[in-house]
Amino acid sequence: MMSGRAGIGCAIALAAAAAACRRDVPAPVTAIITGPQLTFEPSGRGTLVRLIVPDSQEINARIPPAIELSDGSVLRFAAAGVTPDSAYYTEAPVAWLSYPADTLHGLLRAGICNRGELVCRAVKVRL
Numbered sequence: 001m002m003s004g005r006a007g008i009g010c011a012i013a014l015a016a017a018a019a020a021c022r023r024d025v026p027a028p029v030t031a032i033i034t035g036p037q038l039t040f041e042p043s044g045r046g047t048l049v050r051l052i053v054p055d056s057q058e059i060n061a062r063i064p065p066a067i068e069l070s071d072g073s074v075l076r077f078a079a080a081g082v083t084p085d086s087a088y089y090t091e092a093p094v095a096w097l098s099y100p101a102d103t104l105h106g107l108l109r110a111g112i113c114n115r116g117e118l119v120c121r122a123v124k125v126r127l
Contacts, residue, residue, distance in 0.1 A: 035125055036065075036110055040101035047097040049104075051077050053112055058088040060111030060120045065093060067127065069106040077110075088113070 036059070041048040051065055059065060065077040075097065081090035097104065106127050111120040 036108070036112060036123060038108070038127075042100070046099065047101040049075070049077075049095045049097055049101065050092045051094070051108075051110065052092050056115055058113045058115055059093060060087065060113060061089045061093075062087055063111050065108065065110035067095070067104070067106045067108045069104075075106070 037052045039050045039052060041050065049067075051059060053059055061079070061082045067075040069075060075095045077093035077095045079089045079091050079093040082088065083090060104127055108123075108125040108127055110123050112123045113120040
């Protein structure tokens with residue numbers, strides 16, 4: 001048994017450690033990101049491709065979504081509206097394809113975020 005100042009210091013340290021162990025620590029949250037959807041709108045000689053996510057999610061605008069096409073070219077998405085901090089699109093981003101969508105093959109890459117979270121997840125979808 002310790003006495004004096006050393007004993008009091010140990011008692012305070014043990015009490016603090018016990019209090020820290022009793023705190024309610026929230027369980028880790030598993031973020032569920034559903035796959036984005038593409039819609040295709042034929043227009044003249046090409047196709048307007050729109051990237052859609054559920055209302056509970058946002059698309060990262062700082063690293064714009066893109067489709068790496070099988071021929072090596074890249075189809076980039078853009079939208080006119082972004083949040084005041086330029087972090088997220090306020091409308092579904094679109095890309096213009098100069099050919100029919102049924103021949104579209106590649107890898108879609110996008111940053112998808114659950115609303116209110118500070119971290120986006122990188123999503124890859126094979127087309």
